[in-house]
Amino acid sequence: MAPEVSLGSRRDEFQDRGFLLLKGFVSKDECESMKKRMKELVDGWDPQLETPAAFTTDSKQQTEMQGKSDYFLDSADRIHFFIEKSTADKDGKLKADQKKFEALNKVGHGLHVLDPVFRDYSQSSKISELVEELGWKDPVLPQSMYIFKQPLVGGEVTSHQDSSFLYTTPRPTCLGLWLALDKATTENGCLWARPGSHKEPVRRVFVRNPEHFDNDNKNAPQLVFEALDEGKDPAWQWEGKMPEGHEPPSQGxxxxxxxxxxxxxxxxxxxHGQVDHLSLANTSNKPRETFQLHLVEGPAEGITWSPRNWLQYPLDKKFPSLSKKRKAWPDVQVAISV
Incomplete structure (x- = not known):
């Protein structure tokens, strides 16, 4: 079990283990406010007006499903709804007898920009002060996600590094902030992390496929994984997989x-963006909702957002800044953007 961390030691602990567990970062009232707001957003969403992409973290299925969907690519600066694979019909639409809230896997990826409740948390002083304390100098915020991990149907998330999906050069700089809105336990799909794995390199990246975009082969998937560790030490064997014996009691x-x-x-x-982490399926009858932010260092630190990343804002938009020196948040839009 990961130890609780005091204010005075959290940067050292983070640098040593690659992750922190900060107790009581927000109040229960703040959690309930976010959950209430998400219910309002879902109530206002009509799945019949669009094809809500099914979401998975399985490596092969990611390239097959997200890799052919404009709905996924277009979600970078919008609020889009992604359903569990098991709740989609053969055409990818929500099954007729499926309740929409119970079908959702996640909502993303522009909640931190477009919605006032999630924006207030994202640009709060406690977020910017934490990020600064951990050593980020010019943090910008590309992505936010509301993850449901639904009771009984919420699927597992296989072992991965966040920097595979949010890649920067000349060095990886991704940082994830995973806020529990419900109690998260080994029974309903809490996070698991591998201490010290942030000292290992990024092994692969999830990128826009040049065969599709540059060679105009529309039969090729839009997104693919590319290995960065070929010819180096053997890759972490559980990348995109689950260790044998991972089922409860999870000895594997x-x-x-x-x-x-x-x-x-x-x-x-x-x-840390290079930490291996995962979560098991929620086979309990208890919810496990979370709100997650992912940030990277910005251009003032000489960092470039990879132009091949799946997530790209339109050319005239910039990622909002978390720096206290230069806050750059666009005007908030209250309506759902679909």
Whole structure:
């Protein structure tokens, strides 16, 4: 079990383990406010007006499903709704007998820009002060996600590094802020992380496929994984997979070096972009909703957002800044953008 961290030691602990568990980062009232707001957004969403892409973290299915969907690519600066694979019909639409809220896997990826409730949390002083304390100098915020991990149907998230999906050069700079809105335990799909794995390189990147975009081959997937560690030490064997024996009591996870990060509502898990982490399926009848932010260093630190990343804002838009020196948040839009 990961130790609780005091204010005075959290940067050292983060640099040593690659993650932090910060108890009571937000109040229970703040958690309930976010959950209430998400319910309002879902109530206002009509899945019959669009094809809500099914979402998965399985490597092969990611390139097959997200890799052919404009709905996924267009979500960077909008509020789009993604359903569990098991709730989609053969055409990818929500099954006729499926309740929409219970079908959702996640909502993303522009909540931090477009919605006032999630924006207020994202640009709060406690976020900017934490990020500054951990050593980020020019943090910008490309992405936010509301993850449901629904009771009984919420699927597992296989072992991965966040920097594979949010890649920067000349060095990876991704940082994840995973806020528990419900109690998260080993029974309903809490995070598991592998301490010290942030000292390993990024092994692969999830990028826009040049065969599709540059060679105009519309039969090729839009998104593919590319290995960065070919010819180097063997890749982490559980990349995009689950260790054998991962099912409860999850001895296989512990034997592979992972530890569970159980949380109360309001706790925050801070995740280095190179840390291997995962979560198991929620087979319980309890919810496990979270709100997640992902940030990177900005151009003032000599960092470039990879033009091949799946997530790209339109050319005239910039990622909002978390720096206290230069806040750059666009005017908030209250309506859902679909």
């Amino acid at each position: 996870l512990m034997d592979s070096g992972f530890c569970p990060l159980e949380c109360e509502a309001g706790d925050l898990v801070v995740i």
